Structures are given as C-alpha cells and as structure tokens.
Amino acid sequence: MAIFEKSQQAKTYVDPTYPMKASIENTQIVQGHTEYIIKVQNGWTKHGTIWNVYKRYNDFVQLNKEFKRQHVILTLPPKKYIGNLNQKFVTERQAALQIYLNSILSHHTLSMSAPIRKFLDIPNSVDSIKHFEDSALQHISMVLRSDNQYSLGELVPSIGWRANKQYYAVNKISDTGGKEGGGGGGGGGKRGGRGDGGEKYILSWTQ
Template sequence: MAVFEKRIPKKVYLDDTQVLTCSFENAQNIQGHTEYVIRVQRGPLPEKSWHIYKRYNDFVTLHNAFQTSGLSLPLPPKKLLGNMDREFIAERRVALQNYLNIVLMNPILASSLSVKRFLDPDNYSTPFHELALQHVSMALRSEANYEVVKPIPEIGWRLRKHYFLVKNRVNPQDELLLAWVEHGPDKYMDEKELQASFKTIGSLRHPYIQSIEFLSCNEVGGFVTRGLNNAGSLRDLICSAKPKLQFMKKYTNPKQCKPLPVSDVALFGHQILEALMFLHEKGLPFGHLHSGNIVIENHKVKLLDIENGVLGLPSYYRPYFVQHRKIQTLEAVDVYCFGHVLFEMIFGHPLHESVCDNLSPNCPSLLRSVLESILSSEACKKGLPTIGALLSHPFFNNSSYDSSHSERPHFKYSTHTKEALRVAWQKTESRLKEEQKIVCEASKKTGKSSSTSQL
C-alpha cells in the first residue's frame, strides 16, 4: 500500500563553485597553544556558515600545499618566544586573516582541495580519488576491452573529477584518457534517463566536438573515455604548459603565456560558435565552455566534456555569471563563457573578473566590439547577443573559412530522451535564476558591487 511505501530522500549534491569566505572572530588559549576561531560562509547567505578552529601549524600545512604554485604568499613567520603575548596574537590574527584573503582571491588556490578541506573539513575530507578508482574499476569489470594503466592526478580544476590513462586491449598502442566525476547539483534525471542520455551523447558526431570512445554512468557519477591529445588543451597551448602536470603547477603562475594570433582567434572562435550552435539546435546546450576543455587538432577546435550538463555539474564560470541576472538561459551562459575564452586567447591570460570595461587599446576594433558586447558591464546588465548573432559578426563571418567538413554532424535521440533533457535544462536554469536572485539581494544588503569578485 502507498501508505507504507518508503520515501527515499533525494541526495543533495554540493556546488563546489560556490565561493567560501572567512573571518577571524576570536583567539583562545587551548592547553598552551593559541587557537583561532574562524567563521566560514558558503555563498551569500549568512545562515550557511560554520566555525573552524585552527592553530598556526595548520596554516603552515596549508601553505606547504601551495609550494608547487610558484607564488610568494605572505604567511607570517613562526615565533618561538613571546608567542602567547596578547599583542602578538592580535597582530598575527590580522596577518593570518590577510593571508587567507589573498589565498581566496586567487581562483586556482581558492578552488583547490587543500583550501576546501581547510575551510570545510566536514564536506571535503572524503578520499575522492580512492573512491573514483573504485567506481572506475567496478565499471570496467564488465568491459573486457579496457583496463586502467595509471592515474593522472589533479590535472583538472574539479575536485571530484579524476583522470586515468587507460588502454584498449584491441588497440593497445592508442592512448586513451578516462575522466570520472560525481554527479553535480544540477542532476535532475533518474538513472534510466541518464543511461539513455549518455548512450545518445556517445553517438554524437561533429567536426568541432571530440568523439567519445567509451562512456558509462551510474547512480554516483559517470566516466567518459576519449583519445588522449598529447598537445593538451587550449589553455596548455596559451600557457606553454605540459598537459599532464598538476593544475596548480601549470596555471597558477605560468612563466611563458602567449596570446594567439588574431587570425587564429577569429578562426577558433568561429569554429566554437558553430559547435555551440549545433548543440543548441539539437537541444543539448553546453554551459561548460572554457579554455581547459578545448583542444586544437590540425588547426581545428575540438570541444570536450559535452556530458557535463547531463551529469549536473556546475560551470567553471558560474561564480561570475551568477552575479548577472540577465544571464539566465543556457545560451546566454554559453555566450558569456565564450567571451572569456576569446579574452584569454587574445590577451594570453584569463579574465579574473566577471566583467571587463577597460580593454587594452591594442585590441583589434572588430574583436573589441565582440568582447564589449559580452563582457562589458552594460552588456551584462542589458543582455548578451545570441550565438547566431555572433556568427554573423564581421570578426567571425569571414568568407575564407572552410565550411566543408570531412565529418558530417550527427546527433539523434528518442522523443523521451529529448523531453528528459528539456526538463533537466529547464530546472538547471531555474536553479540559476534562484541563486542569482539571492546574490543580488545579498549584494544590495551589503552595499557592495559584485562585478569584481574573484572566481
């Protein structure tokens, strides 16, 4: 009978892109050691806050985790004598607050597992990598053709995404990269719908989207296997980075960043827009564009991670566009993210703000008009152009582009899967609108502009 049926509560997935802030509230003497009481808050709501208790040695441990970044961070020095003096403790408290503020203003450090575990140990003490390996190993047991060769740790920005080098026993000379990730906060499909959507995505073909070798998902997450691109991502190309190095080491303080030629920016931008247009026309908006999931093969763009939306993952640039209530649709999200990719290609470094109103005078006029239509404060207040409008912009609408493709675009799915995807995208946009409303109201209360907040 229905009265006795068990209701299984829906799992709440944490949004790892929500910004953590902290403030020192007190210092106390615990068994001869100074312990700092720190209030941590996730996002704009004060009720989503908690306290942590840290000693100076905890900060030293955190600081040591940043050594691969190559950054010089202002951790106050250790003091052996007089370290219990009240005036010294007050000074150190201010210095440690300043230290954490600087760490949290750096988008790569702030999103690292070390910082998340330091500020939110209850949610980030899980052995994510070990669990990922277990799930991948179990999934591959029924696949006789594939086996894990070795892990490639921390090459991406997502804490819950883990990479493994795998091989196909039929073609062992081919290097394959398997990426496993847990479901995110925008997971709205049941397992049957997920399986159908994943199967459909696996059959997607487009000249500017990298094809998938093998993929699978379950109630915890999913993995996708693609051919390994030894040249790495577009960001690796810009930063002259070795693809298999750790994310923090590659990108926190790169030594040889180089912008792309304007002709390449126009060409790659046009190709990205064609891929985005195809996905939107097929009812599969991307929402996850950034330079780390774009590769270049034979001077052609290949987009990665098309499955992210189905898995419910939050976007890389979400901390930025959540500040702008005109960016409420997945098409607007794709356009906004595209603007950031253009900026990074032409200037050789990411834009670490949600808007840009002071472009370099060296920026070509046509490209300037594109960037201003997407990334300016006015554009984010009034609305962004559509993908179609950008494709017709003179900067991209060049007759020299080769419109002939060796690979014919293909993507078909059932009516049921199409409806499941439509509902999922609708709920994804609804959550975005709700969060934007909260951020806007919190910004009004504090009287602070959020346009320059860090990612």
C-alpha cells in the first residue's frame, strides 16, 4: 500500500524514464513482523512525486523471485527464523535491504522493469500494466486475423525488462487445401483444412 506525502490529482502520472529513489526511512513492528517504511521519489528534483510504501521481508523475497524468473541474480540478505525482531539485527537487515534496493534502482534496465514498479507501488502501475496487457492482446488478435497467416499462441511471461512490452508465441498457419499427402513434410499433416505449419515465432508488442 502506498501513502502519498502530498495531495494528488485524480490520477498521478509517473514518467517511467525518470530516475527512482527509494530509501528505507524507518521500521516498525506490526503483528509480530518487522515492517520497513520506504520513501520513494520519482524525478530529479524536490518537486518530484514522493510517497511511502510499507514492506515486510517476505515482500523482498517475492521481488527477488520475480527477478530470478528473468535470470537476474541479486544478493538478498538471508532469512532468519530466531531473533529476527532483535533491534541490532533489524538495523543490519535494513542496511542490507537498502543495498539491495540500490542495486536495482541504479541499474537502468532493472529500475524500469515491472517487478520493481509493482513493488514500489508506483502510481497506477499495476492498473496501467494490466490495461496494456489487455489492449495488446486485443490489437494483436485483430492484426493476425486480418493477415490470416498466423495464429496467436500463449503469452510468453517475463522475457523482457520493460513494463509496457509484451511477448507472444505465434504459429505459422499451413494451408493443406485438401491435398492428399504428397511430398514435403507436414509430418502427418492435416487434410482439407488449415493447421499448424510447424513454424513458431515470438511477437513483441510495445506501447
């Protein structure tokens, strides 16, 4: 959940090309768990949009898993089961988590990726990403139907770093047109209709 430090208009736009800053300002104990209070700023100047997010260690673990799925290996401080509310330990972990955040936000590609944008509750990021996914699917389906040479396959998850770029598997459609077998492939090809020609592609769609 994000809490803004100044009143906003009905919708706040955050330019994804602006640098992001995130500093763990403090901690608090909530229902037996340590919660990290993170101050997030978008933009170079003091006039940039500022808000706070509240995260537990497990939220960082989930973020790290998202990056691992994209084969990005980062150093996250290890889990501790006993004494994790000790003030000295909390302070040390806070410093280690700050280094972890810095390593992401100082990297141009990672700082603009969907996982960190969702983690930092960037205004409208979750809604805008979902809207983009729906819009991309609709437009791609229309284009492929009009071309009539390819069929849309499944969404290819998280192979890119941009939040507003999606990848889809696309299959080449073969036209057997009632041919009775004959040479040249098809591997037991379908008769009297259109089927999968065996050629597969990755299609990207950018907002």
